[in-house]
Amino acid sequence: MGAESDFRCGFAALLGRPNVGKSSIINALLKEKVAAVSPKPQTTRNAVRCIYTTASEQIVFVDTPGIHAPKHALGGFMLKEAEEALLSVDVVCYVVEAQDRAVGEKDGIILKMLASLSRPVVLAVNKIDKLARAEDYKKAVALYEKFIKPAAVAPLSANKGRGLEELAAAISALLPRQPAIYPEDMLMDSTERFLASEVIREKILRHTDEEVPHSVAVLIDEFKSPDEHPGEKLCTIRATVIVERPGQKGIIIGKNGTMLKQIGSEARRELEERLGYKLFLQLWVKVKPGWRKSPEELRRLGYRS
Ligand SMILES: Nc1nc2c(ncn2[C@@H]2O[C@H](COP(=O)(O)OP(=O)(O)OP(=O)(O)O)[C@@H](O)[C@H]2O)c(=O)[nH]1
Ligand SMILES: [Mg+2]
Known part of the structure:
Protein backbone atom coordinates (compact mmCIF):
# COMPACT_ATOMS: atom_id res chain seq x y z
CA MET A 1 0.00 0.00 0.00
CA ALA A 173 -10.89 11.58 -4.87
CA LEU A 174 -13.91 12.31 -2.65
CA LEU A 175 -12.92 9.93 0.17
CA PRO A 176 -11.09 10.94 3.34
CA ARG A 177 -7.37 10.36 3.72
CA GLN A 178 -7.20 7.48 6.17
CA PRO A 179 -5.79 3.96 6.33
CA ALA A 180 -7.68 0.92 5.03
CA ILE A 181 -10.54 -0.38 7.15
CA TYR A 182 -10.61 -3.93 5.78
CA PRO A 183 -7.72 -6.35 5.07
CA GLU A 184 -6.50 -5.79 1.50
CA ASP A 185 -7.49 -9.26 0.28
CA MET A 186 -11.06 -9.10 1.60
CA LEU A 187 -13.67 -8.73 -1.15
CA MET A 188 -16.94 -8.89 0.70
CA ASP A 189 -18.20 -8.32 4.22
CA SER A 190 -20.92 -10.90 4.64
CA THR A 191 -21.30 -14.36 6.11
CA GLU A 192 -20.82 -17.59 4.16
CA ARG A 193 -24.47 -18.44 4.88
CA PHE A 194 -25.61 -15.20 3.24
CA LEU A 195 -23.35 -15.85 0.28
CA ALA A 196 -24.80 -19.36 -0.12
CA SER A 197 -28.39 -18.10 -0.10
CA GLU A 198 -27.57 -15.33 -2.61
CA VAL A 199 -25.83 -17.67 -5.04
CA ILE A 200 -28.74 -20.14 -4.94
CA ARG A 201 -31.29 -17.32 -5.38
CA GLU A 202 -29.34 -15.84 -8.29
CA LYS A 203 -29.31 -19.17 -10.14
CA ILE A 204 -33.09 -19.40 -9.69
CA LEU A 205 -33.51 -15.84 -11.00
CA ARG A 206 -31.52 -16.70 -14.08
CA HIS A 207 -33.71 -19.69 -14.87
CA THR A 208 -37.17 -18.27 -14.17
CA ASP A 209 -39.38 -15.46 -15.46
CA GLU A 210 -42.25 -13.12 -14.66
CA GLU A 211 -43.38 -13.31 -11.03
CA VAL A 212 -41.22 -16.28 -10.04
CA PRO A 213 -37.95 -14.38 -9.41
CA HIS A 214 -39.75 -11.94 -7.13
CA SER A 215 -41.54 -14.71 -5.24
CA VAL A 216 -38.41 -16.64 -4.28
CA ALA A 217 -36.45 -16.58 -1.05
CA VAL A 218 -33.77 -18.98 0.10
CA LEU A 219 -33.45 -20.10 3.68
CA ILE A 220 -30.25 -21.86 4.74
CA ASP A 221 -31.34 -24.62 7.12
CA GLU A 222 -27.90 -26.06 7.72
CA PHE A 223 -24.40 -24.82 6.96
CA LYS A 224 -21.67 -27.12 8.22
CA SER A 225 -18.22 -26.09 7.03
CA PRO A 226 -15.01 -28.10 7.42
CA ASP A 227 -13.52 -25.01 9.17
CA GLU A 228 -15.99 -25.24 12.03
CA HIS A 229 -16.29 -29.03 11.97
CA PRO A 230 -12.82 -30.51 11.53
CA GLY A 231 -13.10 -34.09 10.38
CA GLU A 232 -15.78 -33.21 7.82
CA LYS A 233 -14.37 -33.38 4.30
CA LEU A 234 -17.29 -31.66 2.62
CA CYS A 235 -19.15 -28.49 3.42
CA THR A 236 -22.80 -29.46 3.88
CA ILE A 237 -25.45 -26.93 2.92
CA ARG A 238 -29.16 -27.70 3.19
CA ALA A 239 -31.45 -24.97 1.98
CA THR A 240 -35.14 -24.41 1.44
CA VAL A 241 -36.33 -22.44 -1.56
CA ILE A 242 -39.49 -20.59 -0.54
CA VAL A 243 -42.07 -19.67 -3.18
CA GLU A 244 -45.54 -18.19 -2.97
CA ARG A 245 -47.63 -20.57 -5.05
CA PRO A 246 -47.73 -24.30 -5.88
CA GLY A 247 -47.33 -23.51 -9.61
CA GLN A 248 -44.05 -21.74 -8.85
CA LYS A 249 -42.85 -24.79 -6.93
CA GLY A 250 -43.56 -26.88 -10.03
CA ILE A 251 -41.59 -24.50 -12.25
CA ILE A 252 -38.55 -24.55 -9.98
CA ILE A 253 -38.55 -28.32 -9.59
CA GLY A 254 -39.11 -28.80 -13.32
CA LYS A 255 -39.91 -31.96 -15.24
CA ASN A 256 -38.57 -34.95 -13.28
CA GLY A 257 -36.69 -32.52 -11.07
CA THR A 258 -34.38 -31.39 -13.88
CA MET A 259 -34.65 -27.67 -13.18
CA LEU A 260 -33.87 -27.99 -9.49
CA LYS A 261 -30.94 -30.25 -10.36
CA GLN A 262 -29.60 -27.67 -12.80
CA ILE A 263 -29.98 -24.83 -10.26
CA GLY A 264 -28.32 -26.95 -7.59
CA SER A 265 -25.34 -27.90 -9.71
CA GLU A 266 -24.74 -24.32 -10.93
CA ALA A 267 -24.94 -23.02 -7.34
CA ARG A 268 -22.67 -25.80 -6.08
CA ARG A 269 -20.03 -25.08 -8.71
CA GLU A 270 -19.93 -21.35 -7.94
CA LEU A 271 -19.95 -21.86 -4.18
CA GLU A 272 -17.16 -24.45 -4.31
CA GLU A 273 -15.02 -21.94 -6.14
CA ARG A 274 -15.85 -19.02 -3.88
CA LEU A 275 -15.81 -20.80 -0.53
CA GLY A 276 -12.88 -23.06 -1.36
CA TYR A 277 -14.58 -26.24 -0.06
CA LYS A 278 -16.03 -29.27 -1.80
CA LEU A 279 -19.74 -29.04 -1.27
CA PHE A 280 -22.74 -31.21 -0.56
CA LEU A 281 -25.75 -29.08 -1.44
CA GLN A 282 -29.33 -30.17 -0.89
CA LEU A 283 -32.32 -28.07 -1.92
CA TRP A 284 -35.98 -28.33 -0.98
CA VAL A 285 -38.83 -26.23 -2.32
CA LYS A 286 -41.65 -25.10 -0.05
CA VAL A 287 -44.77 -22.99 -0.67
CA LYS A 288 -45.49 -20.15 1.75
CA PRO A 289 -48.34 -18.08 0.40
CA GLY A 290 -47.85 -14.33 0.83
CA TRP A 291 -44.45 -14.50 2.55
CA ARG A 292 -43.44 -11.17 1.00
CA LYS A 293 -46.25 -9.45 2.87
CA SER A 294 -45.59 -11.02 6.25
CA PRO A 295 -43.19 -9.10 8.53
CA GLU A 296 -42.73 -12.25 10.59
CA GLU A 297 -41.74 -14.37 7.55
CA LEU A 298 -39.43 -11.61 6.33
CA ARG A 299 -37.60 -11.62 9.64
CA ARG A 300 -37.24 -15.39 9.53
CA LEU A 301 -35.80 -15.14 6.02
CA GLY A 302 -33.18 -12.60 7.06
CA TYR A 303 -34.92 -9.51 5.64
CA ARG A 304 -34.92 -7.74 8.96
CA SER A 305 -34.29 -4.12 9.69
N1 LIG B 1 -25.36 -3.92 -22.19
C1 LIG B 1 -24.99 -3.82 -20.91
N2 LIG B 1 -25.68 -4.50 -19.96
C2 LIG B 1 -25.29 -4.37 -18.68
C3 LIG B 1 -24.18 -3.56 -18.29
N3 LIG B 1 -24.06 -3.61 -16.95
C4 LIG B 1 -25.02 -4.46 -16.51
N4 LIG B 1 -25.77 -4.92 -17.54
C5 LIG B 1 -26.89 -5.89 -17.48
O1 LIG B 1 -27.97 -5.32 -16.76
C6 LIG B 1 -28.69 -6.33 -16.05
C7 LIG B 1 -28.83 -5.93 -14.59
O2 LIG B 1 -27.58 -5.94 -13.97
P1 LIG B 1 -27.43 -5.90 -12.38
O3 LIG B 1 -26.00 -5.66 -12.09
O4 LIG B 1 -28.08 -7.08 -11.74
O5 LIG B 1 -28.29 -4.58 -12.06
P2 LIG B 1 -28.62 -3.91 -10.63
O6 LIG B 1 -28.65 -2.45 -10.84
O7 LIG B 1 -27.70 -4.42 -9.58
O8 LIG B 1 -30.11 -4.45 -10.41
P3 LIG B 1 -30.95 -4.63 -9.02
O9 LIG B 1 -30.10 -5.41 -8.06
O10 LIG B 1 -32.14 -5.40 -9.47
O11 LIG B 1 -31.28 -3.27 -8.55
C8 LIG B 1 -27.91 -7.63 -16.25
O12 LIG B 1 -28.52 -8.36 -17.27
C9 LIG B 1 -26.53 -7.13 -16.67
O13 LIG B 1 -25.83 -8.06 -17.48
C10 LIG B 1 -23.46 -2.87 -19.33
O14 LIG B 1 -22.48 -2.16 -19.12
N5 LIG B 1 -23.92 -3.05 -20.61
MG1 LIG C 1 -28.07 -5.47 -7.85
Whole structure:
Protein backbone atom coordinates (compact mmCIF):
# COMPACT_ATOMS: atom_id res chain seq x y z
CA MET A 1 0.00 0.00 0.00
CA GLY A 2 1.13 3.57 -0.69
CA ALA A 3 2.37 6.17 1.77
CA GLU A 4 0.01 6.09 4.73
CA SER A 5 -0.80 9.80 4.52
CA ASP A 6 -1.90 9.67 0.86
CA PHE A 7 -4.09 6.60 1.20
CA ARG A 8 -7.79 7.22 0.75
CA CYS A 9 -10.48 5.06 2.22
CA GLY A 10 -14.20 5.32 2.74
CA PHE A 11 -17.70 4.16 1.88
CA ALA A 12 -19.55 4.66 -1.39
CA ALA A 13 -23.18 3.60 -1.89
CA LEU A 14 -24.24 2.48 -5.34
CA LEU A 15 -27.73 3.81 -5.82
CA GLY A 16 -30.04 3.53 -8.80
CA ARG A 17 -33.30 2.12 -10.09
CA PRO A 18 -33.47 -1.69 -10.52
CA ASN A 19 -31.47 -3.27 -13.35
CA VAL A 20 -29.15 -0.35 -14.24
CA GLY A 21 -26.10 -2.50 -13.44
CA LYS A 22 -25.06 -1.52 -9.90
CA SER A 23 -24.02 -5.03 -8.90
CA SER A 24 -22.39 -5.58 -12.30
CA ILE A 25 -20.20 -2.50 -11.74
CA ILE A 26 -18.95 -3.95 -8.45
CA ASN A 27 -18.16 -7.33 -10.01
CA ALA A 28 -16.37 -5.66 -12.92
CA LEU A 29 -14.29 -3.43 -10.65
CA LEU A 30 -13.34 -6.25 -8.33
CA LYS A 31 -12.65 -8.50 -11.34
CA GLU A 32 -14.46 -11.17 -9.40
CA LYS A 33 -18.04 -12.31 -9.18
CA VAL A 34 -19.08 -11.13 -5.72
CA ALA A 35 -22.57 -9.63 -6.04
CA ALA A 36 -25.65 -11.37 -7.44
CA VAL A 37 -26.47 -10.17 -10.96
CA SER A 38 -29.37 -11.08 -13.24
CA PRO A 39 -31.38 -9.61 -16.10
CA LYS A 40 -34.39 -9.43 -13.75
CA PRO A 41 -35.06 -6.20 -11.87
CA GLN A 42 -34.83 -6.28 -8.05
CA THR A 43 -32.06 -8.85 -7.98
CA THR A 44 -30.31 -7.25 -5.00
CA ARG A 45 -32.40 -7.25 -1.82
CA ASN A 46 -29.90 -6.41 0.93
CA ALA A 47 -27.26 -3.71 1.28
CA VAL A 48 -24.02 -5.63 0.71
CA ARG A 49 -20.51 -4.34 1.38
CA CYS A 50 -17.98 -5.17 -1.34
CA ILE A 51 -14.40 -3.99 -0.99
CA TYR A 52 -12.15 -2.58 -3.70
CA THR A 53 -8.53 -2.14 -2.64
CA THR A 54 -5.55 -0.85 -4.62
CA ALA A 55 -2.13 0.50 -3.60
CA SER A 56 -3.57 3.95 -3.03
CA GLU A 57 -7.21 3.50 -2.03
CA GLN A 58 -9.86 1.31 -0.48
CA ILE A 59 -13.45 1.91 -1.56
CA VAL A 60 -16.05 0.04 0.46
CA PHE A 61 -18.95 -0.16 -1.98
CA VAL A 62 -22.37 -0.61 -0.49
CA ASP A 63 -24.45 -2.31 -3.17
CA THR A 64 -28.10 -1.45 -2.59
CA PRO A 65 -31.44 -2.78 -3.82
CA GLY A 66 -32.76 -0.91 -6.87
CA ILE A 67 -35.09 1.91 -5.84
CA HIS A 68 -38.76 1.40 -6.71
CA ALA A 69 -42.07 2.24 -5.09
CA PRO A 70 -42.64 -0.69 -2.72
CA LYS A 71 -45.75 -2.83 -3.19
CA HIS A 72 -45.35 -5.11 -0.16
CA ALA A 73 -43.33 -5.55 3.01
CA LEU A 74 -40.32 -7.02 1.19
CA GLY A 75 -40.21 -3.98 -1.12
CA GLY A 76 -40.45 -1.74 1.94
CA PHE A 77 -37.51 -3.55 3.52
CA MET A 78 -35.48 -3.13 0.32
CA LEU A 79 -36.16 0.61 0.13
CA LYS A 80 -35.17 1.01 3.76
CA GLU A 81 -31.94 -0.92 3.17
CA ALA A 82 -31.00 1.56 0.44
CA GLU A 83 -32.07 4.63 2.43
CA GLU A 84 -30.14 3.55 5.50
CA ALA A 85 -27.04 2.76 3.45
CA LEU A 86 -27.00 6.36 2.25
CA LEU A 87 -26.73 7.72 5.77
CA SER A 88 -23.42 6.06 6.52
CA VAL A 89 -21.43 6.65 3.32
CA ASP A 90 -18.97 9.33 2.25
CA VAL A 91 -20.03 9.36 -1.39
CA VAL A 92 -23.10 8.34 -3.36
CA CYS A 93 -22.52 6.79 -6.75
CA TYR A 94 -25.79 7.34 -8.61
CA VAL A 95 -26.04 4.83 -11.46
CA VAL A 96 -28.17 5.57 -14.52
CA GLU A 97 -28.19 4.23 -18.07
CA ALA A 98 -26.57 5.95 -21.05
CA GLN A 99 -29.80 5.53 -23.03
CA ASP A 100 -31.96 7.42 -20.50
CA ARG A 101 -33.79 10.27 -22.20
CA ALA A 102 -36.50 10.95 -19.61
CA VAL A 103 -36.59 10.79 -15.82
CA GLY A 104 -38.90 7.96 -14.77
CA GLU A 105 -40.83 7.55 -11.54
CA LYS A 106 -38.10 5.52 -9.83
CA ASP A 107 -35.38 8.03 -10.63
CA GLY A 108 -37.78 10.71 -9.39
CA ILE A 109 -37.76 8.98 -5.99
CA ILE A 110 -33.96 8.81 -6.06
CA LEU A 111 -33.52 12.46 -7.00
CA LYS A 112 -35.72 13.40 -4.04
CA MET A 113 -33.59 11.25 -1.74
CA LEU A 114 -30.43 12.91 -3.05
CA ALA A 115 -31.86 16.40 -2.62
CA SER A 116 -32.22 15.91 1.12
CA LEU A 117 -28.80 14.32 1.51
CA SER A 118 -25.62 16.31 1.89
CA ARG A 119 -23.20 13.87 0.28
CA PRO A 120 -21.16 14.33 -2.87
CA VAL A 121 -22.64 12.45 -5.83
CA VAL A 122 -20.75 10.76 -8.65
CA LEU A 123 -23.03 10.22 -11.63
CA ALA A 124 -22.15 6.85 -13.18
CA VAL A 125 -23.62 6.51 -16.67
CA ASN A 126 -23.57 2.77 -17.34
CA LYS A 127 -24.18 0.65 -20.46
CA ILE A 128 -22.44 3.02 -22.91
CA ASP A 129 -21.92 -0.07 -25.07
CA LYS A 130 -25.60 0.18 -25.99
CA LEU A 131 -25.13 3.56 -27.69
CA ALA A 132 -24.48 3.87 -31.41
CA ARG A 133 -22.55 7.12 -30.77
CA ALA A 134 -20.45 7.01 -27.59
CA GLU A 135 -20.75 10.75 -26.91
CA ASP A 136 -24.54 10.43 -26.65
CA TYR A 137 -24.10 9.51 -22.98
CA LYS A 138 -23.92 13.29 -22.51
CA LYS A 139 -27.63 13.48 -23.24
CA ALA A 140 -28.28 11.35 -20.17
CA VAL A 141 -25.90 13.53 -18.15
CA ALA A 142 -27.73 16.71 -19.23
CA LEU A 143 -31.03 15.10 -18.20
CA TYR A 144 -29.94 14.37 -14.64
CA GLU A 145 -27.90 17.55 -14.25
CA LYS A 146 -31.18 19.45 -14.33
CA PHE A 147 -31.80 18.01 -10.86
CA ILE A 148 -28.40 17.36 -9.28
CA LYS A 149 -24.92 18.84 -9.37
CA PRO A 150 -22.65 15.80 -9.47
CA ALA A 151 -19.09 16.20 -8.20
CA ALA A 152 -18.01 14.03 -11.14
CA VAL A 153 -19.48 12.18 -14.11
CA ALA A 154 -18.23 8.74 -15.15
CA PRO A 155 -19.41 7.11 -18.40
CA LEU A 156 -18.80 3.37 -18.34
CA SER A 157 -19.75 -0.10 -19.40
CA ALA A 158 -19.61 -2.71 -16.65
CA ASN A 159 -20.11 -5.53 -19.13
CA LYS A 160 -17.41 -4.37 -21.54
CA GLY A 161 -15.03 -3.28 -18.78
CA ARG A 162 -14.84 0.34 -19.94
CA GLY A 163 -14.45 3.40 -17.70
CA LEU A 164 -14.19 1.42 -14.48
CA GLU A 165 -10.88 2.77 -13.25
CA GLU A 166 -12.02 6.30 -14.03
CA LEU A 167 -15.12 5.70 -11.91
CA ALA A 168 -13.01 4.39 -9.03
CA ALA A 169 -10.68 7.40 -9.31
CA ALA A 170 -13.61 9.84 -9.26
CA ILE A 171 -15.03 8.23 -6.12
CA SER A 172 -11.67 7.88 -4.46
CA ALA A 173 -10.89 11.58 -4.87
CA LEU A 174 -13.91 12.31 -2.65
CA LEU A 175 -12.92 9.93 0.17
CA PRO A 176 -11.09 10.94 3.34
CA ARG A 177 -7.37 10.36 3.72
CA GLN A 178 -7.20 7.48 6.17
CA PRO A 179 -5.79 3.96 6.33
CA ALA A 180 -7.68 0.92 5.03
CA ILE A 181 -10.54 -0.38 7.15
CA TYR A 182 -10.61 -3.93 5.78
CA PRO A 183 -7.72 -6.35 5.07
CA GLU A 184 -6.50 -5.79 1.50
CA ASP A 185 -7.49 -9.26 0.28
CA MET A 186 -11.06 -9.10 1.60
CA LEU A 187 -13.67 -8.73 -1.15
CA MET A 188 -16.94 -8.89 0.70
CA ASP A 189 -18.20 -8.32 4.22
CA SER A 190 -20.92 -10.90 4.64
CA THR A 191 -21.30 -14.36 6.11
CA GLU A 192 -20.82 -17.59 4.16
CA ARG A 193 -24.47 -18.44 4.88
CA PHE A 194 -25.61 -15.20 3.24
CA LEU A 195 -23.35 -15.85 0.28
CA ALA A 196 -24.80 -19.36 -0.12
CA SER A 197 -28.39 -18.10 -0.10
CA GLU A 198 -27.57 -15.33 -2.61
CA VAL A 199 -25.83 -17.67 -5.04
CA ILE A 200 -28.74 -20.14 -4.94
CA ARG A 201 -31.29 -17.32 -5.38
CA GLU A 202 -29.34 -15.84 -8.29
CA LYS A 203 -29.31 -19.17 -10.14
CA ILE A 204 -33.09 -19.40 -9.69
CA LEU A 205 -33.51 -15.84 -11.00
CA ARG A 206 -31.52 -16.70 -14.08
CA HIS A 207 -33.71 -19.69 -14.87
CA THR A 208 -37.17 -18.27 -14.17
CA ASP A 209 -39.38 -15.46 -15.46
CA GLU A 210 -42.25 -13.12 -14.66
CA GLU A 211 -43.38 -13.31 -11.03
CA VAL A 212 -41.22 -16.28 -10.04
CA PRO A 213 -37.95 -14.38 -9.41
CA HIS A 214 -39.75 -11.94 -7.13
CA SER A 215 -41.54 -14.71 -5.24
CA VAL A 216 -38.41 -16.64 -4.28
CA ALA A 217 -36.45 -16.58 -1.05
CA VAL A 218 -33.77 -18.98 0.10
CA LEU A 219 -33.45 -20.10 3.68
CA ILE A 220 -30.25 -21.86 4.74
CA ASP A 221 -31.34 -24.62 7.12
CA GLU A 222 -27.90 -26.06 7.72
CA PHE A 223 -24.40 -24.82 6.96
CA LYS A 224 -21.67 -27.12 8.22
CA SER A 225 -18.22 -26.09 7.03
CA PRO A 226 -15.01 -28.10 7.42
CA ASP A 227 -13.52 -25.01 9.17
CA GLU A 228 -15.99 -25.24 12.03
CA HIS A 229 -16.29 -29.03 11.97
CA PRO A 230 -12.82 -30.51 11.53
CA GLY A 231 -13.10 -34.09 10.38
CA GLU A 232 -15.78 -33.21 7.82
CA LYS A 233 -14.37 -33.38 4.30
CA LEU A 234 -17.29 -31.66 2.62
CA CYS A 235 -19.15 -28.49 3.42
CA THR A 236 -22.80 -29.46 3.88
CA ILE A 237 -25.45 -26.93 2.92
CA ARG A 238 -29.16 -27.70 3.19
CA ALA A 239 -31.45 -24.97 1.98
CA THR A 240 -35.14 -24.41 1.44
CA VAL A 241 -36.33 -22.44 -1.56
CA ILE A 242 -39.49 -20.59 -0.54
CA VAL A 243 -42.07 -19.67 -3.18
CA GLU A 244 -45.54 -18.19 -2.97
CA ARG A 245 -47.63 -20.57 -5.05
CA PRO A 246 -47.73 -24.30 -5.88
CA GLY A 247 -47.33 -23.51 -9.61
CA GLN A 248 -44.05 -21.74 -8.85
CA LYS A 249 -42.85 -24.79 -6.93
CA GLY A 250 -43.56 -26.88 -10.03
CA ILE A 251 -41.59 -24.50 -12.25
CA ILE A 252 -38.55 -24.55 -9.98
CA ILE A 253 -38.55 -28.32 -9.59
CA GLY A 254 -39.11 -28.80 -13.32
CA LYS A 255 -39.91 -31.96 -15.24
CA ASN A 256 -38.57 -34.95 -13.28
CA GLY A 257 -36.69 -32.52 -11.07
CA THR A 258 -34.38 -31.39 -13.88
CA MET A 259 -34.65 -27.67 -13.18
CA LEU A 260 -33.87 -27.99 -9.49
CA LYS A 261 -30.94 -30.25 -10.36
CA GLN A 262 -29.60 -27.67 -12.80
CA ILE A 263 -29.98 -24.83 -10.26
CA GLY A 264 -28.32 -26.95 -7.59
CA SER A 265 -25.34 -27.90 -9.71
CA GLU A 266 -24.74 -24.32 -10.93
CA ALA A 267 -24.94 -23.02 -7.34
CA ARG A 268 -22.67 -25.80 -6.08
CA ARG A 269 -20.03 -25.08 -8.71
CA GLU A 270 -19.93 -21.35 -7.94
CA LEU A 271 -19.95 -21.86 -4.18
CA GLU A 272 -17.16 -24.45 -4.31
CA GLU A 273 -15.02 -21.94 -6.14
CA ARG A 274 -15.85 -19.02 -3.88
CA LEU A 275 -15.81 -20.80 -0.53
CA GLY A 276 -12.88 -23.06 -1.36
CA TYR A 277 -14.58 -26.24 -0.06
CA LYS A 278 -16.03 -29.27 -1.80
CA LEU A 279 -19.74 -29.04 -1.27
CA PHE A 280 -22.74 -31.21 -0.56
CA LEU A 281 -25.75 -29.08 -1.44
CA GLN A 282 -29.33 -30.17 -0.89
CA LEU A 283 -32.32 -28.07 -1.92
CA TRP A 284 -35.98 -28.33 -0.98
CA VAL A 285 -38.83 -26.23 -2.32
CA LYS A 286 -41.65 -25.10 -0.05
CA VAL A 287 -44.77 -22.99 -0.67
CA LYS A 288 -45.49 -20.15 1.75
CA PRO A 289 -48.34 -18.08 0.40
CA GLY A 290 -47.85 -14.33 0.83
CA TRP A 291 -44.45 -14.50 2.55
CA ARG A 292 -43.44 -11.17 1.00
CA LYS A 293 -46.25 -9.45 2.87
CA SER A 294 -45.59 -11.02 6.25
CA PRO A 295 -43.19 -9.10 8.53
CA GLU A 296 -42.73 -12.25 10.59
CA GLU A 297 -41.74 -14.37 7.55
CA LEU A 298 -39.43 -11.61 6.33
CA ARG A 299 -37.60 -11.62 9.64
CA ARG A 300 -37.24 -15.39 9.53
CA LEU A 301 -35.80 -15.14 6.02
CA GLY A 302 -33.18 -12.60 7.06
CA TYR A 303 -34.92 -9.51 5.64
CA ARG A 304 -34.92 -7.74 8.96
CA SER A 305 -34.29 -4.12 9.69
N1 LIG B 1 -25.36 -3.92 -22.19
C1 LIG B 1 -24.99 -3.82 -20.91
N2 LIG B 1 -25.68 -4.50 -19.96
C2 LIG B 1 -25.29 -4.37 -18.68
C3 LIG B 1 -24.18 -3.56 -18.29
N3 LIG B 1 -24.06 -3.61 -16.95
C4 LIG B 1 -25.02 -4.46 -16.51
N4 LIG B 1 -25.77 -4.92 -17.54
C5 LIG B 1 -26.89 -5.89 -17.48
O1 LIG B 1 -27.97 -5.32 -16.76
C6 LIG B 1 -28.69 -6.33 -16.05
C7 LIG B 1 -28.83 -5.93 -14.59
O2 LIG B 1 -27.58 -5.94 -13.97
P1 LIG B 1 -27.43 -5.90 -12.38
O3 LIG B 1 -26.00 -5.66 -12.09
O4 LIG B 1 -28.08 -7.08 -11.74
O5 LIG B 1 -28.29 -4.58 -12.06
P2 LIG B 1 -28.62 -3.91 -10.63
O6 LIG B 1 -28.65 -2.45 -10.84
O7 LIG B 1 -27.70 -4.42 -9.58
O8 LIG B 1 -30.11 -4.45 -10.41
P3 LIG B 1 -30.95 -4.63 -9.02
O9 LIG B 1 -30.10 -5.41 -8.06
O10 LIG B 1 -32.14 -5.40 -9.47
O11 LIG B 1 -31.28 -3.27 -8.55
C8 LIG B 1 -27.91 -7.63 -16.25
O12 LIG B 1 -28.52 -8.36 -17.27
C9 LIG B 1 -26.53 -7.13 -16.67
O13 LIG B 1 -25.83 -8.06 -17.48
C10 LIG B 1 -23.46 -2.87 -19.33
O14 LIG B 1 -22.48 -2.16 -19.12
N5 LIG B 1 -23.92 -3.05 -20.61
MG1 LIG C 1 -28.07 -5.47 -7.85
